Amino acid sequence: MNYFSSEFKLGILGGGQLGKMMLYETRKWDVWTKVLDASPEAPCKISCNQFVKGSLLDYDTVYEFGQGLDVLTIEIENVNLDALDQLEKDGLKVFPQPRALRIIQNKAKQKLFYVDHGIPTADFQRFAYLSEIEDSIQNGGLKFPFVWKAAQFGYDGQGVKVVRALSDLEGLPAGECIAETMIPFKNELAVIVARNDDGEIRTYPVVEMEFHPEANQVEYVICPARIDDKVASKARELALKVAQKIKLTGLLAVEMFQTEDDKILVNEVAPRPHNSGHYSIEASYTNQFEQHIRCILNLPLGATESKVAGIMVNLVGDEGHTGDVVYENINRILEMDGVTPHIYGKKQTRPFRKMGHVTIVDQNIDQARKTAQKVKETIKVISK
Amino acid sequence: MNYFSSEFKLGILGGGQLGKMMLYETRKWDVWTKVLDASPEAPCKISCNQFVKGSLLDYDTVYEFGQGLDVLTIEIENVNLDALDQLEKDGLKVFPQPRALRIIQNKAKQKLFYVDHGIPTADFQRFAYLSEIEDSIQNGGLKFPFVWKAAQFGYDGQGVKVVRALSDLEGLPAGECIAETMIPFKNELAVIVARNDDGEIRTYPVVEMEFHPEANQVEYVICPARIDDKVASKARELALKVAQKIKLTGLLAVEMFQTEDDKILVNEVAPRPHNSGHYSIEASYTNQFEQHIRCILNLPLGATESKVAGIMVNLVGDEGHTGDVVYENINRILEMDGVTPHIYGKKQTRPFRKMGHVTIVDQNIDQARKTAQKVKETIKVISK
Missing domain, CATH: 3.40.50.20 (Rossmann fold)
Structure with missing residues (x-):
């Protein structure tokens, strides 16, 4: 072809x-x-x-x-x-194959897949309806706090909620869901794995994710993760194992927890280019989007190493702003070396809506982190 | 705005x-x-x-x-x-301003501009018609060899010819032209200068160009040029001077000769993103196309430094092939680390037609040069 x-x-x-x-x-x-x-x-x-x-x-x-x-x-x-x-x-x-999408599209099935294949993940219970969670709490089968996740159609922090009391269940979708044990973790990590149709497979370096406490959206993605080499190897190997089991053609983004005692647990996966890999456009020898195309066209895979350290900041709509979007102070972040904004082109902003991202690259990761902080404090996604 | x-x-x-x-x-x-x-x-x-x-x-x-x-x-x-x-x-x-385009669009005017502003360039004579060149040769005013250049509409090696005998003039366009002294040079260099509308100005590193001996098209562009720091500074300063004199808003690509005795002469300029800056997409903190947009939108300029060494290989149509294009062995170059092909999307190839380019990046410039050679020997632009 x-x-x-x-x-x-x-x-x-x-x-x-x-x-x-x-x-x-x-x-x-x-x-x-x-x-x-x-x-x-x-x-x-x-x-x-x-x-x-x-x-x-x-x-x-x-x-x-x-x-x-x-x-x-x-x-x-x-x-x-x-x-x-x-x-x-x-x-x-x-590509990815419908078989793989079927496992991933439903979070309950995804979790069962991990259990079936000996992949470490947080303990969970599956419920056909939200109302069954209440029953389970009353029976003493489920204890606060836990993490509620909709089985289907969660995206960008929707469909996930920490439940600390019965009242937290109010207003949640009534359908299939899981209740997951809350994992006290040191870090949230992610590894993107690329696999072409011939089965050639490569992993990207481990990235470290910092979440916005309220919106449950990623605030910074840092590559390479500032963790020790042993933990990084363990995370990369686990991601590889998940990809080898799911065996899809394309990219698999594997999100993981690093627990207090340095265990690595798989949180969830995405069968496509992923927010945690956006840094790769500016930082990697082969960015995740090119790599995805290589996978699905069954071309040889490209190098996954980084040229420089990369940090990504999500540009999300400020609270209290809904309407025609304005990227306030974008000129001021363009003055900073190694800073590249990406504007997705959505005309309307609303609180926490993903409107773009900014990549910060530098030979020195600490300098990149400082610049990322400045970027975060400078640019605001507001309405007119 | x-x-x-x-x-x-x-x-x-x-x-x-x-x-x-x-x-x-x-x-x-x-x-x-x-x-x-x-x-x-x-x-x-x-x-x-x-x-x-x-x-x-x-x-x-x-x-x-x-x-x-x-x-x-x-x-x-x-x-x-x-x-x-x-x-x-x-x-x-x-942007660039019509005033600047008028100087650059006509090579005779461009050369006069250098003379007027004390910018070192090869000696030349201007002719309203090709026939005047023959007169000048017969009068002894012009001696072989020299470089004939059409004053207007030369592009991609067309409109330039080394003239060693009267017969070399046959078939050349009859219109306005210049005859330039042939400069024995060690290297052809280029520097891209970016200037926004406020006058903020930055130069990219010096690149070294290797030309295909027959087609007069660039074969390799190597960044940074493997020349000594003093020569590099001199070239960068000269390019800056040209840009400060022409004062256009946008990019100015300044092509130069490094003579046997390390003088730098301006060859010609282009008022836009340039083939000699394509490496920047993969290698630079700010690629030339983004920088051009920053200039003309009067945004702050981005860093011009490189993350890694970069080499560009032009993909030109092989001799003896005209018709629907095929990129033979493109899969084999994709196996090489740090290699990115760009396919321009022209459906038909013909000998020496620019069909795309390949960028090779590496931390080590010698390794990049070796890979570039392999790329050049591997991929062929042929017809079906």
Whole structure:
């Protein structure tokens, strides 16, 4: 198959910011692309060769979208899997494979998969309905505090809540969920694993994540993680093991906890380019989006090492601002060396909405961390 | 002016490979763009917000294109300058300024500009017609060998020829030209200078260029140039001086000769992102395309230093191949660490046509040079 010709056709389900960054790479290699998204204002609408407006969750829309493609991939995992199954049966290359997406799309199934494959993860209980959690608490089967997670369709910190009292359950979705033991941890870590269709597999360095305490969104992603080498090796090996078990073609972002006693537990995985890998655009020899394209086109994988230390700051909407977005003081962060803002192109901001990110790179990680702090204190995502 | 909003409109004259790479940056910052190009298959046709098909040399087309824009820039300098003059008079920000383009667009004027401003350059004579060169030779005013250069519209090695005998003049365009003394040189060097509208100015490191002996096209661009620090400083200072005299808003690529006795002479300049700066996408803290956008939007300039050593190899059409392009062995270069191909998206190849480039980065410049050689020997741009 000659990927670098107009005869080859790549489809992408989802036209959001991840897809947008994927399209930088398809443009770089002149790979023909078609994108499906429900929003006529999707960031991917330009930069792809063909844009189709439609629901990612509708069987007919997805099935129809897949016709005539050579490879179909995703930039968001909440898509109609039955359509993907049928397309795969029809002979289309669907990467990551629907089989893997089915495990990952449902957090209860994902957790059971870890248990089945001897992958360390926090203890949990599965519930078909939210109401069953209340029963379990009253029976003494479940104790506060615990972490409630919706089994499906959680994204960007939605669908996750720490529950310390019955009242915390109020207003949560009624459907399938899990209750996870709260893990006291030193660090949240992540490793991106790339695997092409021939099974060549490579891991990126371990990154360290700092979360915003209220919004449960990543505030800083730091590469390399400032942890000792033994812990880093352990995390990288565990991520590799998860990827070898799930065996998907594409990227797998593995989020982990480093416990107080330096155990590594898998928190959750994402089967695609991931926020924890955005630093790679500026810092890595091969950025995660190019690597994803290499995986799904079954090309040789690129080097995952970093040229320089990289830190990513998410640009999220300030509290108390809803409306047409303004990036206040963006000029002042552009004055700082090694600072690159990425603006996703969403026209409207609202509290905690992901509007972009900023990468800070430097030969020296401590300097990068200082600059990242300055960036964070300087730029504000507000409304007009 | 809020550049990072859909109210701001940037126009680009030319939709070729330089424009295409510029559009990665406008997408990254969600800057609204409109592109003018004569070809309906221009690489920029996707990734811009609006594409207009039309001639860059036609007054009415360019003038009309400029209406409603906030800033207008170029990715090729052969555009209708009278239209740009009028647009500037109307109040549009045209960067680089038509005044500067007028100096640069005509090589005779460019050379006179150097003379007028005490900028060292090879001796030359100006001729209104090619036939005057023959007269001058017969009069003894001009001696072989010399370098003939068309005054206008030379690009990618066209419009330049070494003349060693009268017969070498056969078939050359009849119009205005210059005859330049051949300079025996050790190295061809280049420095990109960035200047924003406030006058903030920064130079990139000196790069070293190796040319293909037949096609007169750059074969390798090596950053940093492997020359001694004194020569590098001299080249960087000279490039800065040229930029300070021309005083354009945007990038100025300054090509220079390092003579046998370590003098630096200016060869020619280009008022835009340049082939000699492509390495910056992978190697620099701020790549030349982002820097160009910073200049013309009057944003603070980014750091020009490199993260790692970078070498660029041009991908040009192999001799003896004309037709639908195939990038033979591209998979084999993807196996090499730190190697990034860029495919411009031209469907047809022909001998020496610029079809793309490959960047090789490495902490060690000697290793990068070895890999670059391997890349060059491996990938072939052929036809089906």
